[in-house]
Amino acid sequence: MDTSTITFSKLVDRLQRHYGSPRPPALTDPLELIIWENIAYLASDERRAEAFATLKRSVGTLPQQILAAKHSALAAIGKAGILPDVSAEKLLTIAKIAYEEFDSELQSVLKKPLPQAKKALKKFPSIGDPGAEKILLLTRSYPVMALDSNGLRVLCRMGFAEEQKNYSATYRSVQDAIRRQLPKDYDSLIRAHLLLRQHGQLLCKRSQPRCAGCPLRDECNYDRKA
Numbered sequence: 001m002d003t004s005t006i007t008f009s010k011l012v013d014r015l016q017r018h019y020g021s022p023r024p025p026a027l028t029d030p031l032e033l034i035i036w037e038n039i040a041y042l043a044s045d046e047r048r049a050e051a052f053a054t055l056k057r058s059v060g061t062l063p064q065q066i067l068a069a070k071h072s073a074l075a076a077i078g079k080a081g082i083l084p085d086v087s088a089e090k091l092l093t094i095a096k097i098a099y100e101e102f103d104s105e106l107q108s109v110l111k112k113p114l115p116q117a118k119k120a121l122k123k124f125p126s127i128g129d130p131g132a133e134k135i136l137l138l139t140r141s142y143p144v145m146a147l148d149s150n151g152l153r154v155l156c157r158m159g160f161a162e163e164q165k166n167y168s169a170t171y172r173s174v175q176d177a178i179r180r181q182l183p184k185d186y187d188s189l190i191r192a193h194l195l196l197r198q199h200g201q202l203l204c205k206r207s208q209p210r211c212a213g214c215p216l217r218d219e220c221n222y223d224r225k226a
């Protein structure tokens with residue numbers, strides 16, 4: 001049930017006044033965005049960026065380049081996160097799918113109708129509906145409101161929907177609640193995606209959110225309940 005007391009656009013405007021305008025996303029290539037998600041398990045953005053730069057410099061991000069790399073070299077890069085061997089396997093799987101099923105280029109996938117584009121992107125490791133929507137938004141292929149776990153948590157706490165046991169169900173509830181309020185243009189949607197993510201990472205953390213310094217506090221259901 002939607003119990004929010006602030007509109008989506010006002011919420012995002014407040015976040016922008018607090019954090020400033022977000023920097024544009026560093027990656028806009030679909031394959032590189034998929035690699036970014038998988039390169040280092042549970043790594044911070046900073047460590048993930050270092051790992052990505054190392055991959056680009058020492059191996060490359062083309063499927064053929066990754067497939068030609070030694071597993072040990074990919075695992076060394078994956079040490080930026082936990083489970084480096086798993087990350088190496090995922091990079092090889094990504095390269096194999098891209099090479100064998102998409103002829104090494106994903107731009108044509110982005111031009112498919114939305115359901116087919118999402119289905120194709122979800123063939124890759126760690127890419128579910130939220131990940132597919134993030135790729136479609138950041139590549140400016142479809143104006144969808146992609147939310148990562150940070151953004152989803154913020155909107156739940158702000159009362160747009162209740163958090164449920166099942167992540168997918170929570171994601172759908174929040175999307176249903178905000179659908180009619182969403183901006184239509186890419187710049188505004190990307191801005192909202194980035195600001196909600198930033199807020200979830202810096203203040204509205206999963207445990208012990210820092211509500212005292214939050215620009216949304218007077219409209220927040222979670223803070224009133226806590």
Ligand code: SF4
Pocket residue numbers: 154157158203204205209210211212214215216217220221222223
């Ligand atoms: S008041 Fe606290 S729980 Fe509510 S949005 Fe801000 S940080 Fe999150």
